[in-house]
Amino acid sequence: MLERILTKQFRDSLKATFKDIQQQQDIRDEKEFAKDEQRIKEQLLDTVDPFPQDVVFDEDFLVGAVDGSGNDGLALLDDVRVHLFSTACVILSTNTQSSEPFTPLDDTRIEECLGSSQPHLETFWYTGVKDDARRKMAEYIDYISSVSDPLEIVMPFFRDFTRGEIDSWNDLKDSKYAKYLSRLESIQNLISRVNLTNSTIHDQLRTISEYAAARKILDSSIRPKYLLLDGAMSVFIHHIRNYPSMPSGFLLREMCTRARKEGVILCAVSKTHTIPFAHRIAQMAADVFGETSKWFCQLPGSEDPGGGLHITQSRTYIPPMLAVPYLFSFSRDNRPSRIDFDRIWWLENIFVENDPIATRENEKALFRELEYMSRDARWYGYPVPLAVAHEQCKISYQDIRLAREICWDVRQEMGMDERRMEPQRTDFNL
Amino acid sequence: MMTLDKDNLGELYGRVGVGDQSMLGLMGRNQDISVGEIFMIYSEREGHERVFFFRVLGLQNYLRQVDDIGRIASTLMVEGDSYLSGIDRNKLLSIDGKMLGYAERDAGGDWVFRSPRRLPDHLAEVYRPVPGTSDDAVRDMLASQTGGEVFLGDLQVGEETLDVPVHIPAEFLPMHVGIFGATGSGKSNLMMVLIKSIIDNNMDRLSGESAGRFNVSAFCIDPHDEFAQGVDTYGIQDIVETMDAKTRQEVLGDFYYLTTHLQAAPREVRRYGKELRILWEEIKPQDLYSIMDFTGQMYAFIDMVYSRARGDWIAEILDMDDDPDGTPKGTLRAVQRRLRFVDRSPIFIRSGNSVLGDIFESMETGRILVVNTSLMSDMEQFLLTTVVTRTLSDLRKALKSSGNLGDFDTQAGMRLPSSFFKKVRERARAFYGFGGASDSASVKDPRSLPVLLVTVEEAPSILNPELMRGQSVFKDISRQGRKFNIGLLVISQQVSVLDNVILSQMNTEINLRLGNEREIKACIENASVNISGFQNEFRVMSRGEALVTASYRELPLPVRVPLFDNVFEKDKARYKKKVSGTAAEKHTL
Ligand SMILES: Nc1ncnc2c1ncn2[C@@H]1O[C@H](COP(=O)(O)OP(=O)(O)OP(=O)(O)O)[C@@H](O)[C@H]1O
Numbered sequence A: 001m002l003e004r005i006l007t008k009q010f011r012d013s014l015k016a017t018f019k020d021i022q023q024q025q026d027i028r029d030e031k032e033f034a035k036d037e038q039r040i041k042e043q044l045l046d047t048v049d050p051f052p053q054d055v056v057f058d059e060d061f062l063v064g065a066v067d068g069s070g071n072d073g074l075a076l077l078d079d080v081r082v083h084l085f086s087t088a089c090v091i092l093s094t095n096t097q098s099s100e101p102f103t104p105l106d107d108t109r110i111e112e113c114l115g116s117s118q119p120h121l122e123t124f125w126y127t128g129v130k131d132d133a134r135r136k137m138a139e140y141i142d143y144i145s146s147v148s149d150p151l152e153i154v155m156p157f158f159r160d161f162t163r164g165e166i167d168s169w170n171d172l173k174d175s176k177y178a179k180y181l182s183r184l185e186s187i188q189n190l191i192s193r194v195n196l197t198n199s200t201i202h203d204q205l206r207t208i209s210e211y212a213a214a215r216k217i218l219d220s221s222i223r224p225k226y227l228l229l230d231g232a233m234s235v236f237i238h239h240i241r242n243y244p245s246m247p248s249g250f251l252l253r254e255m256c257t258r259a260r261k262e263g264v265i266l267c268a269v270s271k272t273h274t275i276p277f278a279h280r281i282a283q284m285a286a287d288v289f290g291e292t293s294k295w296f297c298q299l300p301g302s303e304d305p306g307g308g309l310h311i312t313q314s315r316t317y318i319p320p321m322l323a324v325p326y327l328f329s330f331s332r333d334n335r336p337s338r339i340d341f342d343r344i345w346w347l348e349n350i351f352v353e354n355d356p357i358a359t360r361e362n363e364k365a366l367f368r369e370l371e372y373m374s375r376d377a378r379w380y381g382y383p384v385p386l387a388v389a390h391e392q393c394k395i396s397y398q399d400i401r402l403a404r405e406i407c408w409d410v411r412q413e414m415g416m417d418e419r420r421m422e423p424q425r426t427d428f429n430l
Numbered sequence B: 001m002m003t004l005d006k007d008n009l010g011e012l013y014g015r016v017g018v019g020d021q022s023m024l025g026l027m028g029r030n031q032d033i034s035v036g037e038i039f040m041i042y043s044e045r046e047g048h049e050r051v052f053f054f055r056v057l058g059l060q061n062y063l064r065q066v067d068d069i070g071r072i073a074s075t076l077m078v079e080g081d082s083y084l085s086g087i088d089r090n091k092l093l094s095i096d097g098k099m100l101g102y103a104e105r106d107a108g109g110d111w112v113f114r115s116p117r118r119l120p121d122h123l124a125e126v127y128r129p130v131p132g133t134s135d136d137a138v139r140d141m142l143a144s145q146t147g148g149e150v151f152l153g154d155l156q157v158g159e160e161t162l163d164v165p166v167h168i169p170a171e172f173l174p175m176h177v178g179i180f181g182a183t184g185s186g187k188s189n190l191m192m193v194l195i196k197s198i199i200d201n202n203m204d205r206l207s208g209e210s211a212g213r214f215n216v217s218a219f220c221i222d223p224h225d226e227f228a229q230g231v232d233t234y235g236i237q238d239i240v241e242t243m244d245a246k247t248r249q250e251v252l253g254d255f256y257y258l259t260t261h262l263q264a265a266p267r268e269v270r271r272y273g274k275e276l277r278i279l280w281e282e283i284k285p286q287d288l289y290s291i292m293d294f295t296g297q298m299y300a301f302i303d304m305v306y307s308r309a310r311g312d313w314i315a316e317i318l319d320m321d322d323d324p325d326g327t328p329k330g331t332l333r334a335v336q337r338r339l340r341f342v343d344r345s346p347i348f349i350r351s352g353n354s355v356l357g358d359i360f361e362s363m364e365t366g367r368i369l370v371v372n373t374s375l376m377s378d379m380e381q382f383l384l385t386t387v388v389t390r391t392l393s394d395l396r397k398a399l400k401s402s403g404n405l406g407d408f409d410t411q412a413g414m415r416l417p418s419s420f421f422k423k424v425r426e427r428a429r430a431f432y433g434f435g436g437a438s439d440s441a442s443v444k445d446p447r448s449l450p451v452l453l454v455t456v457e458e459a460p461s462i463l464n465p466e467l468m469r470g471q472s473v474f475k476d477i478s479r480q481g482r483k484f485n486i487g488l489l490v491i492s493q494q495v496s497v498l499d500n501v502i503l504s505q506m507n508t509e510i511n512l513r514l515g516n517e518r519e520i521k522a523c524i525e526n527a528s529v530n531i532s533g534f535q536n537e538f539r540v541m542s543r544g545e546a547l548v549t550a551s552y553r554e555l556p557l558p559v560r561v562p563l564f565d566n567v568f569e570k571d572k573a574r575y576k577k578k579v580s581g582t583a584a585e586k587h588t589l
């Protein structure tokens, strides 16, 4: 292969590809973006006015964060696959009054409040037998989530999605969703994706594990002011049925509802994102506010005043359903990140109808606190709580290797057959 | 078998990270840890407990979740508003250090200490000793490493000490001890502590309280006249005065203080003092050869005079006017020049009363002598040390090579200046014989007699390679002292300039703070146990702190030498009615 990759031919074919991208996509995007430029610069983009370094809050507050990690091949036994999931919940206090910003809460206190020590490990397995994956996923969700009554799971979505028009099961019966009622009655049936690949299953369960962990924080006595999640608030919607095609979509809405009730600000932060022209927005911010500025920029959708951006028109995932995304940058050296908020919460707490100035003030206050959370020198510009959660939950290659060895060991200990658990290709050194 | 209560080891500090047999890396909470601290690592495998001892040699701040500390540092600089969150928990200390060995119980259940041949388990628990908690456990585990009769100080763990006294066994004193330290490092104070320990040992033996096998005598050169009255508040004189008359008589005899001019000594010291006087006839040519260089012609000349005049050799040479026939011109003058200091010395006298016999008697009775050399020239001091050392060793050598007292007479008569031997003959026979006073009575093995410890101060002046090339008394003793139970206590600010013969025969080193890198290096090379890697430690030592190494021990011991004043205060009640106390009284103590 190497000699192929090193040829001029390969370079030429790459050149052709990038030329195509430039000509077809970039030029189109460029045109679209040009239409948005003025609006972004004048209305959507603004600076964060950071707290002074030695700020002391009248009331220090707690910030929670959840992150998860996993491996979809802890063990392979013929067509049986064992997955591994980890989640970490961390709670930090702003602690400005004792000048120790973002001190983690005591481990034992967290364990007490959440009912399990952190980070948390789970395994999951399923076979290739028809419907087994679906059944086992439903069992896992039932086991891992605080809510398992399908009604409790699905209703928050319909409430939020219809802005309260559908408020009960009876409302649902009378709605256009009536014909799907039976599909909404069991967790297993909420999985309406047809093609369940191993990695789809893994991603779904990982998301659910993280939501379940976040939900535990919301249920606990901890009451953080903010709860940060890793990733975006994107939800896959079944095109025909017009509701989430996977349980995680419902669980996200359930969690948002719960957070609103508890007065917790839910934020989903993604390090990697697919916002086109983010670098151009960053450049704009640098031009307008200066190189070292900290800034944020809303990415509006069709429901927002002024409608969606041209550049995202053809990208239906921005903004995600029932979410409000922003781009932000708190550090000159790093590329901008994205943060999503629950739209319902946003409408109630940030957005002020017909008053863009008040809305902006609310936004500024929000980002001001988010920025203050993001000054740890180890991860400058990224929220500390998420960084800490990430560090806690991540499963390294070494960890997996060791976990696999322990798998093997446990099977031996249990006197089980000596079926090997590595992928078969390793038998042939492939 | 008893299992160890881990709580008695100290506080749980961290875990073993990486390591091999000798160097280990630990991870632990970022506390105030200092170079030189000792940690214990508890390890249990298959029911067998081991406690590894680990000494901190280097520290490094270590931020968990950080690979690139440099980047963090620069972010902290550039982004003025940045912080480090949860730093207490995340900030760990990475500790490099040396495995000193491990303690385990032998088949009989006693703790033994072994060289580091094993590794503690990965992630084994690391304990930091805590004074007041760990003392008993550590004392038990290190009994084999700290035992003996001569107390030096307490085991130091970091900045604090445990109640774990460290001793030198008297039986190893004849294998020579070195005290090395820069000026102000606490050598004099240490000497006083040692003298006190020796007095205590002898006193406890007399009262039957000590199980020690030896009385110890010490001939202690005191170049600044500080031992008697002390460096700070108390001195040996205070011990002497605290003792009741009987104890004093039995432990110290009539005198302990030797000085050039008794009249110059304070009145109270004078009562226990004697003037240092050595007759010329008690000096042998060899004594001079040990302390200064002579040419071949001078040797030949001196030997010629000595073989004819014997004890009168110095007087005869000093009285000569011309080179005798056959002696190259100028030889006489050159030798006279070298002897001039003897001629002028108030100590070395042509005629009168010598104190050498009394010194001999004291030393053979297990006494300590403090020798004020502050008013002597270096040469006088060296010659004095040499004559005393050689005299003591000649007598013990004579004893060693004799089967009975008759033999001893013959042997000693051959070795020693005859006028001197005549004076001490009766006393020597009393010390050395047993089963009667007749010539056929058997003699004792020198190894059953008191250990004779002779201090050599400013050692480089006489224990240097040039002088040691010749017929040095010290070369002889360093090699053979063991046989005669005579040990050298070599005190020096420098190790690097000492002769290798001396260094290689030394089996106990008390390394105090050193002056420079060269001395640190020399000390590390000279140590009887491997202490490579201890450079940093030496650099941060403060006065009174010592690293004690010994060939008969696996563990290099960090010791804090107490201030003499403090140990005296603590123990002074012991000196009253010690020896004379009846058994009944002892029980009420
Ligand atoms: N173990 C100790 N603990 C505390 N202080 C000490 C200790 N040893 C010595 N000192 C103090 O240090 C000072 C110097 O000590 P000392 O005279 O024993 O040093 P030294 O090595 O003999 O110096 P020099 O080479 O000048 O003779 C003294 O004032 C003494 O009080």
Ligand SMILES: [Mg+2]
Binding pocket: B187, B188, B189, B224
């Ligand atoms: Mg001194």
